Amino acid sequence: MMFAVAAAALLVTMLLALLRAYVGPTLYDRILAVNTFGTKTVLMIAVLGFLMGRPDFLDIALVYALINFIGTIAVLKFFRYGDLGRAGEGDS
Numbered sequence: 001m002m003f004a005v006a007a008a009a010l011l012v013t014m015l016l017a018l019l020r021a022y023v024g025p026t027l028y029d030r031i032l033a034v035n036t037f038g039t040k041t042v043l044m045i046a047v048l049g050f051l052m053g054r055p056d057f058l059d060i061a062l063v064y065a066l067i068n069f070i071g072t073i074a075v076l077k078f079f080r081y082g083d084l085g086r087a088g089e090g091d092s
Contacts, residue, residue, distance in 0.1 A: 007047050014040045031075055038068035 014037055021033035042065045049057025078084055 003047055003051050010040055010044045027079060035072045
């Protein structure tokens, strides 16, 4: 019962994150909201895995967390430099 309540609370926070991504006001607020949504998705996968008695869902949640992290870094780099293949400012 407690994990079902946690899943419902996660759904509410996911909807709030989507609302924040839609409203903005800046690009970085939207990126942060999408990253938050991804983090809540990882938590939702873990909770659903526990509710369904499938501990292998934790592996899926960890892979999704890594993809979420790398994707957020890639999007931020793209909007900062306009190119994903460009080296940092100190690199040649």
